[in-house]
Amino acid sequence: MADADQTARTESQSFHFKAETKQLLNILIHSLYKDREVFLRELLSNASDALNRLRFEMVTNQDVLDPAAELAIHIRVDKDARMLMIQDTGIGMTKEEVIENLGTIAQSGARKFLEAAKDKSADLTQVIGQFGVGFYSVFMVAEWVRVTSRSYKPRAKAVSWYATGEEDYEVSPAEMNERGTKVEIQLKEDAAEFADEYRIKNIIHKHSEYIGFPIYVGEEKQPVNKQTSIWRMSKQSVTAEQYKDFYKQLTLDFEDPLLNTHIVTDAPVQMYALLYVPGKSDRGLFSLRREDGLKLYSRNILIDEYNKGLLPEHLRFVQGVVDSEDLPLNVSRETVQATGLMARLKKVITGQVMKELENLAKNDTEKYQTFWQEFGGYLKQGVATNPTEGESIYPLLRFKTNLHPETWSSLEDYVSRMKPDQKEIYFIVGDDPRSVLRSPHLDYFQKQGTEVLLLTEPMDSFMLMGLRKYKDHELKNVAQAEISEQTEDAEKQEQMAEADFSTLIERFKQVLGERVTDVRASNRLSQSVARLVDADGSLNPELQRVYKYLGKDYEIPKKIIELNPSHSILKKLLATDPNSELQTLVIEQIYESALLVEGLHPDPSSMTPRVQQIIEAALNSGKA
Ligand code: ADP
Numbered sequence: 001m002a003d004a005d006q007t008a009r010t011e012s013q014s015f016h017f018k019a020e021t022k023q024l025l026n027i028l029i030h031s032l033y034k035d036r037e038v039f040l041r042e043l044l045s046n047a048s049d050a051l052n053r054l055r056f057e058m059v060t061n062q063d064v065l066d067p068a069a070e071l072a073i074h075i076r077v078d079k080d081a082r083m084l085m086i087q088d089t090g091i092g093m094t095k096e097e098v099i100e101n102l103g104t105i106a107q108s109g110a111r112k113f114l115e116a117a118k119d120k121s122a123d124l125t126q127v128i129g130q131f132g133v134g135f136y137s138v139f140m141v142a143e144w145v146r147v148t149s150r151s152y153k154p155r156a157k158a159v160s161w162y163a164t165g166e167e168d169y170e171v172s173p174a175e176m177n178e179r180g181t182k183v184e185i186q187l188k189e190d191a192a193e194f195a196d197e198y199r200i201k202n203i204i205h206k207h208s209e210y211i212g213f214p215i216y217v218g219e220e221k222q223p224v225n226k227q228t229s230i231w232r233m234s235k236q237s238v239t240a241e242q243y244k245d246f247y248k249q250l251t252l253d254f255e256d257p258l259l260n261t262h263i264v265t266d267a268p269v270q271m272y273a274l275l276y277v278p279g280k281s282d283r284g285l286f287s288l289r290r291e292d293g294l295k296l297y298s299r300n301i302l303i304d305e306y307n308k309g310l311l312p313e314h315l316r317f318v319q320g321v322v323d324s325e326d327l328p329l330n331v332s333r334e335t336v337q338a339t340g341l342m343a344r345l346k347k348v349i350t351g352q353v354m355k356e357l358e359n360l361a362k363n364d365t366e367k368y369q370t371f372w373q374e375f376g377g378y379l380k381q382g383v384a385t386n387p388t389e390g391e392s393i394y395p396l397l398r399f400k401t402n403l404h405p406e407t408w409s410s411l412e413d414y415v416s417r418m419k420p421d422q423k424e425i426y427f428i429v430g431d432d433p434r435s436v437l438r439s440p441h442l443d444y445f446q447k448q449g450t451e452v453l454l455l456t457e458p459m460d461s462f463m464l465m466g467l468r469k470y471k472d473h474e475l476k477n478v479a480q481a482e483i484s485e486q487t488e489d490a491e492k493q494e495q496m497a498e499a500d501f502s503t504l505i506e507r508f509k510q511v512l513g514e515r516v517t518d519v520r521a522s523n524r525l526s527q528s529v530a531r532l533v534d535a536d537g538s539l540n541p542e543l544q545r546v547y548k549y550l551g552k553d554y555e556i557p558k559k560i561i562e563l564n565p566s567h568s569i570l571k572k573l574l575a576t577d578p579n580s581e582l583q584t585l586v587i588e589q590i591y592e593s594a595l596l597v598e599g600l601h602p603d604p605s606s607m608t609p610r611v612q613q614i615i616e617a618a619l620n621s622g623k624a
């Protein structure tokens with residue numbers, strides 16, 4: 001109709017891209033040239049999302065346009081015209097939806113990406129993968145793009161959206177009788193390769209093989225992709241290669257997963273699940289998964305793209321698909337979480353993943369170490385936040401110790417190596433594995449050959465809030481552990497006379513004044529001159545760290561300084577002139593060194609002038 005045509009033209013409207021969208025387009029066009037083919041994966045994944053949403057809608061609503069149309073994706077190319085066209089029979093978009101979805105960066109991922117891009121030092125190709133950029137990736141290959149869409153709502157009108165990736169986009173009424181969305185792309189000259197059926201089919205095999213709807217290319221009647229729901233197949237019929245392939249297409253991770261497990265069960269709930277532990281904790285470059293969560297299907301219909309209710313927090317790195325016939329189809333995405341069935345699914349899934357991890361730890365130590373290095377922090381967090389269920393995580397924890405600083409030991413390893421009369425599991429907290437080995441708190445344990453867990457990551461202090469006891473053994477901070485009187489041994493240096501030591505203590509008190517709450521002797525130092533300990537009743541050192549990490553206004557409480565009565569430095573110090581400047585300097589330095597090894601020194605470089613004075617004094621006395 002000529003009239004309709006007239007109105008169509010006059011109703012065409014021009015819109016500006018938001019500034020942030022332009023910025024994103026710019027980055028895409030210029031920095032991601034090598035991986036351009038992923039634009040097709042993005043468009044196919046959008047088509048598949050649209051088809052999934054339509055299928056979900058049709059469960060409860062028969063009043064849709066073209067109810068009998070096949071749920072499918074069609075791709076056509078025109079080599080001479082350098083055109084590529086992708087069409088789906090999915091949910092479609094109304095005019096408002098087109099403007100909302102394609103005109104602005106609705107996707108939170110892309111917005112986060114742009115925030116990261118503002119930081120000039122960030123490597124964009126690294127950050128882009130964490131967020132994904134979706135539809136706009138088409139401008140890596142497109143001179144212009146036209147999206148024509150007709151919503152499933154029977155009375156909605158077709159609409160078209162046109163953009164060149166520059167300043168503006170245009171929205172106008174369109175002629176389209178079928179439901180769904182058609183994306184027409186005029187390829188750039190240097191992107192002509194994508195107007196080739198063979199090339200397109202290869203990309204589909206590589207990135208989109210398991211999309212759950214048929215993808216037809218050209219006139220062919222056979223879909224290009226397998227579209228199998230391999231999680232619904234029997235375990236015997238899926239090869240290791242297929243498991244890996246599916247993972248890579250689900251996540252677009254380029255690396256193999258560390259672990260996969262396939263659950264096919266009828267009791268206590270009917271469920272198919274295919275779950276993976278990724279190789280890395282960072283979502284890879286161009287990852288398809290933008291959030292944590294499992295894909296939840298009911299009878300092969302996707303009802304939740306990122307379901308977070310099926311795994312405990314500490315296993316949120318697990319990727320995969322869950323499909324249960326027991327889930328009622330008409331549940332809304334929101335109420336899925338609320339049904340008791342979810343709790344049962346979660347129990348089975350969690351149990352299975354934990355079992356697999358335990359088996360891995362038992363059967364492949366090396367691979368388990370890789371796992372631990374990537375995901376150990378999640379498990380520690382689980383112990384911190386789940387005092388009740390945390391125990392199931394204990395067998396998976398790994399530690400470095402003073403006796404085995406290079407390898408990872410389990411709590412069970414530690415217990416099996418405990419001395420016959422040892423009751424407690426000892427640990428030390430500190431800032432890094434090397435300095436912690438120099439801590440005076442370790443002196444006694446090193447000398448006795450007693451094993452101590454080295455806890456040097458921030459998360460460790462949080463973990464200790466939940467991990468109080470393993471089997472019958474309490475965990476005990478070496479800084480606070482009660483120890484039996486140090487046994488006499490022949491090598492032991494002679495302690496200084498009590499009266500001399502009292503004099504020394506008085507000198508320390510005089511010099512350090514308010515900075516310490518007390519000065520006293522220690523019976524457990526051997527290599528070290530001094531150590532700092534907490535006064536009775538103050539917060540334990542792990543909790544002090546927790547407060548420090550949480551950035552609370554929390555002042556480290558004043559400490560007691562303990563001195564080693566056998567140490568030669570102190571003996572010599574006693575021999576120096578009590579009123580000399582050198583004695584004061586050395587006392588100050590002993591105190592500040594102790595602060596330093598505790599990781600409590602507020603300004604280590606401030607020690608330099610004093611250290612220079614001490615060096616000078618040493619050189620002078622050498623001359624005499
Ligand atoms: P995402 O897919 O992560 O939401 P995209 O940038 O890929 O982000 O797409 C933006 C939005 O545009 C989608 O959320 C969807 O609402 C809409 N959209 C894109 N392609 C289609 C399509 N083929 N059919 C229906 N809606 C679509």
Ligand code: MG
Pocket residue numbers: 042045046134135
């Ligand atoms: Mg998308």
